Amino acid sequence: MSIEDQILKRIIAIPKGELLLPTDFSELGSSEAVRLSLFRLEKEGVIRRVAQGIYVRPKVSSFIGILIPTAEEIVKAIAKRDRIKTVPTGSYALNALGLSTQVPLNLVFLTDGSPRVINIGKRKIRLKKTTPKNLLAKGQISSLAIQALKEIGNGKVKPEEENKIIGLLKEEDVKDLKHDIALAPVWIQKIMKKALEDGKN
Structure with missing residues (x-):
């Protein structure tokens, strides 16, 4: 069975909506072989790329179509992949606590990892470098x-x-x-x- 077939078999066994990282399949082959297999499976429509190096076997709603993972789920996946810590800030923290009904378009998370901006459709997630105390x-x-x-x-x-x-x-x-x-x-x-x-x- 090829690496792609092995990855496909495993993906089908995973519940729809769960995020997939190349490292989830690292024991099946080289990082390049896994990356190419995921790329082909994305082209075939089996999985969907939601951010660099992060995929999902999407859930589909009869009302609104393909359901994209939440920004928080994506940040958790990035934190897992890169072994970093993240903390939501600003208006997103207010919304998460029920202190605001507004869902911010652009989210900011404090992190001990590399600062970066992740584009998810029209939304942006900014990882902002902070001190360990935070x-x-x-x-x-x-x-x-x-x-x-x-x-x-x-x-x-x-x-x-x-x-x-x-x-x-x-x-x-x-x-x-x-x-x-x-x-x-x-x-x-x-x-x-x-x-x-x-x-x-």
């Missing part, structure tokens, strides 16, 4: 909360926004929350600590 947060909610509050700005957080964030932080693992509070600016620490204080009552 990537040390352990909790998913608390990490988003820190970035969302930074986006809103010191002194500009509305009471309803603060209450929403505190409510979400109560769902965070206490150990992770305490760890992440220490990483935040002092004004953000004061807000985050309220989740711990409320939890004691």
Whole structure:
């Protein structure tokens, strides 16, 4: 069985919608042979290229056609492939926490990897190099909360926004929350600590 046939057999066994990386098939042949096989399978319409070196066997909706993976899924795949850390920032962090209904067209993620811009259709994902401290947060909610509050700005957080964030932080693992509070600016620490204080009552 050729490398292409082996890759095809494995792809068909994977649920539609899952992202595929060339490294997923590295034991089947050389990197060049795997890359060429994926290129041919893309031309045949078996898989779809969503970003450089990232493919998907797309799901198809009877209402809207081919479903493209979310930006977050693509960033996770890039992080896995390149062995880097990423943290969503800005308006995307606000949207992820339910503090904004706007889905930003261009997304910014902090990373310890190489800075770059990834084009996905009309959208852009920017990986922005940052200091290690900004990537040390352990909790998913608390990490988003820190970035969302930074986006809103010191002194500009509305009471309803603060209450929403505190409510979400109560769902965070206490150990992770305490760890992440220490990483935040002092004004953000004061807000985050309220989740711990409320939890004691």
